[in-house]
Amino acid sequence: MNVIRLVKRAKKGNKEALLQLIMAEKGDYYKLAFTYMGNSHDAMDAMEDMIVKVYENINKLKKEEAFYSWSKTILVNSCKELLRKQKKLVLIDDWQVIGNESISSQPFIKNEQQIDIQEMLLHLNEHQKEAIQLKYIHDYDYKTIAKLTNSSVGTVKSRVFQGIRKLRDYYGGDEG
DSSP: OOHHHHHHHHHTTOHHHHHHHHHHTHHHHHHHHHHHHSSHHHHHHHHHHHHHHHHHHGGGOSOGGGHHHHHHHHHHHHHHHHHHHHTOOSGGGGOSOBTTBOGGGOTTSOHHHHHHHHHHHTTSOHHHHHHHIIIIISOOOHHHHHHHHTOOHHHHHHHHHHHHHHHHHHHTOOOO
């Protein structure tokens, strides 16, 4: 798949090209939205909102090769906007059993990771949770996290460091 070619076609109004771009990363989009929204329904709403915004604003994208980082930033902003409207806590505070869906039904989280993540992250502030989840659950690098959260790389590193230090202090981990 040639991302640049597809983005150029999408900019000319080709909806099929845009659909191909989005479908190629649908799993990553969903995981990212689920991390913020805490349930499938809201994650899908955020993705739908992102798709509309991407469609409406694709001509504003200056570098075709940056499509995925650009669209993921739009997704993060859509999630935050929906959360503000819902007045919910950010990220996975609400990862309880929701209907018939539980954490274990989410294929991107391994069982051993599920054990104490929710409880541990309750001890962090909103920004620390966000940075740690993007770093360690989604495996994004600091630069990508900075773009997604509209923060500097230094701020992201600080949030991760401070959050991990807070968890280590709380849970009595060693200094290494």
